[in-house]
Amino acid sequence: MSVPDETFHIDIVDVGSVTASTDKTLLESIERQNIDVHYHCREGFCGACRTKLLCGSVTYTTDPLAFIDDDEILPCCCIPRSPLKIDIPR
Amino acid sequence: MKYTTFNQQSVNTLAEPMFFGMPVNVARYDQQRHSIFEKLIEKQISFFWRPEEVDVTRDRVDFQKLTDPEKHIFISNLKYQTLLDSVQGRSPNIAFLPIISLPELETWVETWSFFETIHSRSYTHILRNLFSDPSDIFDDIVANEEIKRRASDISRYYDDLIFATQLWQTQGEGTHTVNGETHVISQRELKKKLYLCMNSVNALEAIRFYVSFACTFAFAERKLMEGNSKIIRLIARDENLHLTSTQHILNLWAKGKDDPEMAEIAEECKEEAREIFMCAVEQEKEWADYLFKDGSMIGLNKQILCEYVEYIANQRMSAIGLDTPFDVKSNPLPWMNNYLNSDNVQVAPQEAEISSYLVGQIDSSVSEDDFADFEL
Numbered sequence: 001m002s003v004p005d006e007t008f009h010i011d012i013v014d015v016g017s018v019t020a021s022t023d024k025t026l027l028e029s030i031e032r033q034n035i036d037v038h039y040h041c042r043e044g045f046c047g048a049c050r051t052k053l054l055c056g057s058v059t060y061t062t063d064p065l066a067f068i069d070d071d072e073i074l075p076c077c078c079i080p081r082s083p084l085k086i087d088i089p090r
Numbered sequence: 091m092k093y094t095t096f097n098q099q100s101v102n103t104l105a106e107p108m109f110f111g112m113p114v115n116v117a118r119y120d121q122q123r124h125s126i127f128e129k130l131i132e133k134q135i136s137f138f139w140r141p142e143e144v145d146v147t148r149d150r151v152d153f154q155k156l157t158d159p160e161k162h163i164f165i166s167n168l169k170y171q172t173l174l175d176s177v178q179g180r181s182p183n184i185a186f187l188p189i190i191s192l193p194e195l196e197t198w199v200e201t202w203s204f205f206e207t208i209h210s211r212s213y214t215h216i217l218r219n220l221f222s223d224p225s226d227i228f229d230d231i232v233a234n235e236e237i238k239r240r241a242s243d244i245s246r247y248y249d250d251l252i253f254a255t256q257l258w259q260t261q262g263e264g265t266h267t268v269n270g271e272t273h274v275i276s277q278r279e280l281k282k283k284l285y286l287c288m289n290s291v292n293a294l295e296a297i298r299f300y301v302s303f304a305c306t307f308a309f310a311e312r313k314l315m316e317g318n319s320k321i322i323r324l325i326a327r328d329e330n331l332h333l334t335s336t337q338h339i340l341n342l343w344a345k346g347k348d349d350p351e352m353a354e355i356a357e358e359c360k361e362e363a364r365e366i367f368m369c370a371v372e373q374e375k376e377w378a379d380y381l382f383k384d385g386s387m388i389g390l391n392k393q394i395l396c397e398y399v400e401y402i403a404n405q406r407m408s409a410i411g412l413d414t415p416f417d418v419k420s421n422p423l424p425w426m427n428n429y430l431n432s433d434n435v436q437v438a439p440q441e442a443e444i445s446s447y448l449v450g451q452i453d454s455s456v457s458e459d460d461f462a463d464f465e466l
Contacts, residue, residue, distance in 0.1 A: 036420060038405060040430040045133055046330040047337065047409055065129055067337045067409060089408065090419055 008080045013054070013087040020084075025061065026075035030088075037075060037088055044077035051075050056084035093188050093259050103192055107349035108339065109284055110277060111191030118193055124342065127198040130335050134201050137331070139324050141212035146219045146317030153220050153315065159385035164315065166381055167302035169231050171325075172213045173241055174298060176231075178291075178332075179206040181248045185287060188255055189280075198335060205328050212321050219317075236380045240373055244298075247290040247366075251283040278351070285343070285355050289363040292336035293370035296406035297399065299329050301374050304398055305381065307429040308390045323429050330430070333406070340410045364412050371403045397422040 005023040012018065012035065020029035027049055030037050040048040047066030051073055058078040068074060073086070097115040104123050106112060119128055156164065183203045190196045217224035231237055257266055258275050266273050303326050310319035343352035356363075378395040386392065400416035408414050421427070 038421070039427060041327070041330055041432045043432045045334055045432075046430075047334060048405060050409065063129060065126070065133055065331075066334050067341050089405075 008056075009083045010080065011055075011083070011085040013085070015088065020080050022079050022081075024079075026058065026073070026078050026080055026084075029080075030075060035088075036090075039076055042076045044074050047074065049074055049076045051089070052087040054085040054087060056080065056082045056086075058084070091259060091262075101191075106191040107352070108192055108195050108342065109186070109189045109349070109352075110281060114191060114193050114196050116193065117197065119197075122194045123192055124194065124338075124348075126338050127192070127194040127335070130331060130338075131194070131198050131201050134198075134205060134328070134331055137205075137324070137328060139208070141208065141215035141321060144212075144215075144317055144320045144324075146216055146321070149216070149315045149317045150220055152309075156314070157385070157387075159382070160309075160387050162384055163305050163381045163387055164309070164318075165227060166236075167305050168213055168216065169227060169234065169237055170240070170377065171299065171302050172210065172228070173231055173237055174244070174294065175206045175209040175213070177241070177244055177248070178294070179203055179210050181245070182206075182291070185248045185252050185255070188259065189284070202332055202335065205332075209325050209328070212325065216318050216321060236377070240298075240377070243369070243373065244290070244294060247283070247287040251280075251287045254280055254283050278355075281349075281351060281355055282359060285352065285359055286362060286366065288336060288339055289366045290370075292333070292340060292406075292410065293367045295329055295333040295336055297367075297370045297374055297403055299326070300402055301377050301381070301395055301399060303429075304395055304423060304426060305387070305390060307426055308387060310429065311389055311425055319429070326430055327432050337406075337409050344411055360412075363410075364407075367403070367407055367412065368415070371399055374399045394422050398426070 005021055007019045007021045010018050010020045010026070010029070012030070015035055018030060018033040018035065020026055024032075027037055027039060027042065037051070038048045040046040042049075044060070044062050045065040047068065050066070050068055053071055053073045057080075058073050059081050060074075060078050062077045064074045064077055066074060075086075091113075094113050097113040099112065099115075101112045101115060103114070103118075104121055106123065108124065122128060153161070153164070180203065182199045186199050187196060190199065214224070217227055221227070254273070254275060257268070257273055258277075258280055261275070263276050264274075266275060303322060306315070306319050306322040309315040340356070342348045344356040346353040375396045378392045378399070382392045382395075397418055398421075401418040401421055404414040404416050404418060
């Protein structure tokens with residue numbers, strides 16, 4: 001049984017807010033709104049997209065291999081599970 | 091402590107630190123202190139590739155068309171990368187294996203080094219195709235001052251750790267005189283050397299390859315040397331994974347999730363570790379200077395390349411808890427991401443089994459007529 005796609009409100013510190021759907025990775029959702037995020041591998045092993053998660057929760061599509069701190073996520077391989085507040089390093 | 095290839099004492103590896111605990115005995119992965127290393131092993135093995143699978147024959151034609159400054163850029167980068175992978179193909183094994191205490195980390199280091207030897211073989215594959223006798227190029231690696239200067243900085247921390255480990259494993263702790271030189275060996279000093287060495291390796295994997303990668307991909311953007319670029323793309327993907335592993339090791343130490351003494355040392359040597367990183371950044375910028383001494387190439391110049399080095403240095407320094415000293419806000423070479431993205435690295439494992447199948451095939455004989463019956 002598949003879970004129907006949902007959309008969540010993503011608040012990006014100092015940038016603005018976007019909506020993200022659960023049928024795409026968070027990175028893809030953010031990119032669709034023309035916001036620059038660092039990335040390299042897009043597969044969770046390089047850590048270039050490391051982002052601070054201030055509020056909310058995500059699930060991973062693949063096990064993230066790159067080092068991330070307890071309060072960090074890898075947008076390239078995660079999907080929002082709730083509205084999020086994130087801080088993209090720039 | 092004397093090294094043994096099979097420690098007869100029963101060891102609980104769940105309680106051992108990554109380094110300087112008991113020597114590993116059984117290569118078992120059913121219980122792991124740091125399971126990340128097994129995940130890295132699996133990922134790395136899934137990346138397996140052979141240089142011969144990539145067709146580089148068209149590059150010979152392209153190479154003849156390059157200007158002399160461009161030839162200098164291309165060949166110098168290959169020399170530098172050959173040096174880096176020569177070091178990396180052996181040093182993690184020699185420096186780290188004798189002091190590692192966890193089976194999953196031991197196997198990761200062996201897997202990591204093995205992939206560096208694939209890279210070394212790929213440089214010969216590229217050069218054999220470009221020159222009927224590439225020996226002058228290889229010979230120059232140990233004669234070229236620019237490369238030698240980098241080589242001594244890269245190998246210094248490894249050599250230091252290896253020598254101290256050898257003394258410790260044969261003579262034990264204490265003050266030893268070898269060839270008139272006095273060496274004070276204590277476990278704490280060894281751990282410091284290990285910490286600095288790991289930082290130097292981390293900086294190597296994080297920064298040192300990227301000036302050459304940028305040049306290679308700049309050629310590929312102009313549809314030149316594409317076979318070479320396919321190979322470098324595979325190498326870049328591997329190096330990214332190696333970097334992830336050194337970042338994990340440094341962070342496990344710093345956050346006190348491994349050996350508590352290493353957490354103290356990480357705090358104590360933070361400034362020195364930062365210096366190692368900054369020095370690598372500086373050397374890379376100087377390398378850009380050397381590359382472009384006779385003239386630049388389309389799409390790249392020294393300044394933009396230096397900015398790119400600063401841009402990735404910021405990212406990689408923050409990943410290990412350092413400050414971000416450079417003021418570069420956006421990616422100066424956005425097209426680089428298309429080459430570093432693993433989606434664009436072609437993988438066909440079932441086909442890679444057949445040696446005649448070329449994974450990185452480049453269609454070298456397409457004429458305009460082939461599209462004559464095409465309509466949109």
